[in-house]
Amino acid sequence: MKIKRIVTNTEVSDFKKAELFYGDILGLELLMDHGWFQTYGSLEKMTVQVSFGSEGGSGTCVPDLSIEVDDLEEALKRFVKANISIEYGPKSEPWGVKRFYVRDPFGKLINIVQHE
Numbered sequence: 623m624k625i626k627r628i629v630t631n632t633e634v635s636d637f638k639k640a641e642l643f644y645g646d647i648l649g650l651e652l653l654m655d656h657g658w659f660q661t662y663g664s665l666e667k668m669t670v671q672v673s674f675g676s677e678g679g680s681g682t683c684v685p686d687l688s689i690e691v692d693d694l695e696e697a698l699k700r701f702v703k704a705n706i707s708i709e710y711g712p713k714s715e716p717w718g719v720k721r722f723y724v725r726d727p728f729g730k731l732i733n734i735v736q737h738e
Contacts, residue, residue, distance in 0.1 A: 628670050629661065630687060632728050639727035647700045648689065678723075678733065682710050685723060685733035694720050694736035701734075714738060 634640060637660055644650045650662040675684045691697045698712055701724050709731070711722030721735040 625670055628672060632726075632730060634728055636727070642704070643706075643726050647704055647706070648691075648697070679717070680713070680715060682723065683731060686730040687726075688733040688735055690735050690737070692736065694722070694734065697734050697736075698722060 632640075640660065640662065641652070644662040645652060650664060652660060653663045653665075654661040673688070678684045694712065698708070701708065701722075706724050709723040709725060712720060713722070714720045719735050719737050721733055724732050724734065726732050
């Protein structure tokens with residue numbers, strides 16, 4: 623058996639908040655819209671991973687979701703412009719990444735990360 627895709631699902635009542643955070647700020651495309659269920663993503667090939675942790679590193683909480691970007695500074699500018707609070711970082715970590723934490727509109731802790 624080969625795993626083809628892993629999707630995280632979050633229960634919401636306001637799809638506009640998802641559109642702003644994941645679509646407008648992060649630039650993901652709306653791939654599917656049933657009205658009652660939407661999926662944002664990218665048609666580019668991505669690596670499938672599932673992670674488990676007792677902490678998030680550097681004494682932080684384990685994030686609900688990690689999103690790797692190719693330009694962390696641009697991502698940071700977009701979140702600051704949208705008045706979304708940065709909960710941690712940006713910080714270069716000893717394991718070779720630079721990252722920051724934000725919360726999405728549904729309270730999920732999101733790790734925005736770029737490999738250095």
